[in-house]
Amino acid sequence: MKINSYKELTVWQKSIKLTQLIYLLTRKLPKSELYGLTSQMRRSAIAIASNIAEGYGRRNIKEYIQFLYIALASCFELETQLIITNDNYKVNIENEMSLINEIIRMIYSLVAKLKTKT
16 A cells, blocks of 8 residues: 555554644643643654654655654653653653554554665
């Protein structure tokens, strides 16, 4: 099956869903975190979907893989920020963590498939 757009990638769709969940979660944080955890978590979540899209748009497999690794790093960054948020504010992060782990697995799988094409 040929993918005609990054928007057709399940991993990109799930990263958009994750971003939505992060925005909902960060609305619950105190205003004092607006320029701290709230801003950082939103940027990390946005970076995941953005780097998947940008890598796809490069139309070069090696560059695409590099952008997927950047998206992966943003997953780990967001995971850490969620742990910190939970430790400090005792919010439920189960759905977000589960989705991040799923996205991580999907990115690794996509990278492996792309590497077979190089």
